[in-house]
Amino acid sequence: MIDNPKITDPEKEKRKIKCVKKMKEIMTSYYIDAKTAVQNNKKVAWITSGGPVEPLIAMDIIPVYPENHGAMIGAGKMGADLCSKAEDMGYSRDLCSYARADIAASPINGGPIGGLPKPDMLVCSNNICGTVVKWYEIQARYYNVPLFIFDTPFIHSEPSPEALKYVKRQMGEYITFLEEHSGRSLNHDRMKEAGILAIRAQNLWQEILDTAANRPAPMTAFDAFFHLALIVTLRGTSTVVDYYTELLAELKERISLGIGMVPEEKYRLLWDNLPVWYRTRWLSDKLSSHRASLVADTYTSAWCGTTHLYDENNILESMAVAYSSVYLNISIDRMYEIIRGMIFKYGINGMIMHSNRSCKPYSFGQYDLQKMIMKNLKIPVLIIEADMVDERAFSESQTETRIDAFMETLASG
């Protein structure tokens, strides 16, 4: 657009993160392993993104994440089609688009990788939402496989001793479930090893995200959205630790060379909620044209917000507590505190909240948070409406006007 003269960067290549190629290879081989699990006599468990995965890793069960698959479907612009197929099956359009896309993909092996491998068991934690419980029940019936539900009471202020006891107790039940359905027993040393690797990966992930506190930011939230797949899917393995170590080194090098992701970065923005997967490129270009760098987000940081709760000497129980304390399982007041911390840490000028039609637990309360942030922290907050996977819930011209107007206001202020 004329308002935002395109800043052409002859060194565009220089701005690209080089590790990306390797990351793609890792994800490809992960999905090949998962899809050939039967041939290799391995079991597959589908698990929610905030589910306790470490015991699976320790027991050589391959974890598969329908939500990550949902993100791939969204990024591949296959969301609207699969969502409407789910609607044809009788599911409401109001249902989360990850759930709709997954349910519709199952019978037709739909999506960019020809469907997920059939699960041997399902593991669902309701620490992210209530939707996943029904979604996994549906899939448990469809595939006729056992389902374990890890129930995490919502944390309003502090978790009660009863709640802590309750979630810790479930870890034992979870292990019994896995042993029963995989025919293997848990090796506690391997469990500890997986736990320690998961903690290391999460700490590294935090360090990676923190590099964006530098000016200019060597990476943006768009890069975090992309690299998130590893901490989600391979948490607890050395693969993630190795890759993130390499990525961190590259980012540190960029900092020392002064390479920013957004040319002539001027404004630093914070993102709330899941990405609009089918429009990340568009949004990234749009913000760059305003010299705005999306330096942080509440979403990708959710995978490293609870590392302080882990205890290496009591992995199982401390893990239960950590999984109960994730971002979507806490009150608005606690979310506000986290956002406030990020605003200071990353030097934020403005915030964009994605009011996501799919994700109710994430979107509910955004207007209150907006008010709190604007009033207490004097940071302007824009709310845009979309959906992470279902393109039918996105209007480009409406979103563009809101973002342009927001940036004009920020620039004149």
Next chain:
Amino acid sequence: MITAGIDIGSITTKAAILRDGEILGTRVGFTGYNAGSAGTAVYLGLMKELGLDESSVKAIVSTGYGRNSVKFATKAVTEITCHAAGAHLLSPGIKSIIDIGGQDSKAILLGPDGRVRDFAMNDKCAAGTGRFLEVMARALEIDLDEFGEASLKSDTPAVISSICTVFAESEVISLISRGDSRENIIAGIHESVASRVTALARRVNIADPVMMTGGVAKNIGLVTALEKKLNMKLIISEHAQVNGAIGAAQIAAGIVV
């Protein structure tokens, strides 16, 4: 110095020419299918009417939904910023603006210098926008221009959902078949739009004096409903419909180097 503003909305296209803050002329036309050519046509029509030569115009700012389709514009700026600049020029003391456009309604809070301090826009649904009124006029088979006067004759306004355009349309159809008077239905429609827009206004804490801009400001029935809901008087300039274009031309004056 002469500058121009072109505001391409989803329904109408407006142009304004200013000389040092003084309005030389304005023009309105339909946008139609091709936003870019509508912008050119309305602009050139106005230039001709004023007997001005294109070379005399020092800068042009385009705004509105079609802002990026005016290839000869010096700069594109959103309608939020332009409405603020326009209102500030027309009436420097204005603190807030309510603008109901074809696709979007907005509430804007201004700083003392006429800059935008905060704004809120409708969510994705067309409820509470000009398009909503158009849909309703069609269902009622009455010209939109007659809406305002008609609703003033209502005795008991109908109750119509403010949540969704499609719901509201089917409600209107059932009211018609129930035999409710047109006047009461139209008054109900205005109240529905007014409550949507009032919610937006509350979100930015709008402050007096409030100006209403956009073509819908000509609708006396809606203005009355809004004033009642907001409990505030709305200032309506004779240039309400072309306020965005005027603001664009004013911003153009500021970018000439």
